[in-house]
Amino acid sequence: MNNFKVIEVKQSIFENNDKRADLLRKEMKEKKTFLLNLMSSPGSGKTTTLTKTIAALKDEMSIGVMEADIDSDVDAATIEQTGAKVIQLHTGGMCHLDADMTRQGVNELGVEGIDFAILENIGNLVCPAEFDTGAAKNAMILSIPEGDDKPLKYPLMFSICDVLIINKIDVLPYFDFDMDKCVERAKKLNPNIKIFPISAKTGEGVEAWANWIREQVNEWKK
């Protein structure tokens, strides 16, 4: 039996999403909770990456997860097994979360004493890129099987992310994926983007990514 809460988040009635996102970010700064907005296509390995990330960090910080989905709660059930605090957000068909929907999630999760909160956004490379959620940083996952041309096709997503995790590097030999080309295309859109090639399945590269989180969480408390 699952113990996590399932929240139906309502579409925001507020027009000025950017202002509301800034306000949420400011409040999260005061509460010393580093909020990460994690985005990707369906099936790129967000939940598996999260599971490994939580395993790497849970002994040194308090972690809370908001799993957003159109429907279903399979991801929250998986994350619950890591021991992290987790709630499931249902968007009722909406393809993204905005700042006010994120706030509804933050209120229900309760971030008092949480060092690192993660919003696992809807699996979609289009709509979530258009809405500032109020997170401190944005990260996206691109997986090897999706192809190295994705920066060309979803430029906004690559432009607004602080971090690009390139996942499933364990299957690199079986796909026509040119890592150099992918990195070059991402950097052309976003010269400052940090790139972490990982395999969430084997754990390869996860430590470097976890180190980045450690730095961010420490920085956010200052």
Added chain:
Amino acid sequence: MNNFKVIEVKQSIFENNDKRADLLRKEMKEKKTFLLNLMSSPGSGKTTTLTKTIAALKDEMSIGVMEADIDSDVDAATIEQTGAKVIQLHTGGMCHLDADMTRQGVNELGVEGIDFAILENIGNLVCPAEFDTGAAKNAMILSIPEGDDKPLKYPLMFSICDVLIINKIDVLPYFDFDMDKCVERAKKLNPNIKIFPISAKTGEGVEAWANWIREQVNEWKK
């Protein structure tokens, strides 16, 4: 140099999308052009599948392709090499196509004498499921690396499709993908869905899928 047209489709101002979709479908029936709406996540292999499908069918029917994308025209450039008639539709950030946007594409493509027209929809499992494009049939691609749980997470998409193509079966040994579970989950949502496991890369299974197209194109002309 590419020779295909690039069309900026405008968001529809019409409220009754279902009615306009029915109207487009009726007109396509009169013109004897079978229009297929092809949907999937980014990177599931829509364009490679299309390339192989066109290769299998181009000697027996006239084929036209509308490549929809937020931005870029890499897919249209790939399809152009197959010899099929192709245009690129840009949605200006929109995450789906509705019936009127499809009509703008159909008008620009020109379907006179085209037996089989394909709309390659935006790579997204959420929004395109919500809008009837006016196509005769809907098909979706799920690829092995995306995982067998996708019917649980994107139920609407699986519910509205006539066909589910399960692509990249050549990499099945390298992923934890339970084919039986995936089929069971899809059929639970949509008992009549036709399922074609294929590898667009190796060509395995493409003939069965091409046969389905042959039947549909013939049926549509009656």
